[in-house]
Amino acid sequence: MAERRGRPRIPFVEIAAYRVLDTVVIPEAGIGQTVTLSCEGVLLRTQHSLRVGLRIELNVGHLIARGRVTQFQSGCAAILFDRASGVERC
8 A cells, every 4th residue: 555645754652742722622631642753743642532623732842833633543643733843844
């Protein structure tokens, strides 16, 4: 099967804090764990179900990134970055 992503993802396991930027959604914040990372997005394992389309702010160490949930399956959210600080675009 051909790879659909534009950039390769690398294994990157870290604790991540996130908050939902769409204010009418509960929970508004949580803790998860990154699974993989690329310069365009991250795969985040979380106990909360995150609806596709939600705007998320993610905090991993010195990285602060905003993006949208593009998929949620088996407890993992794929998040496509809108903008990031602390990371250079590839």
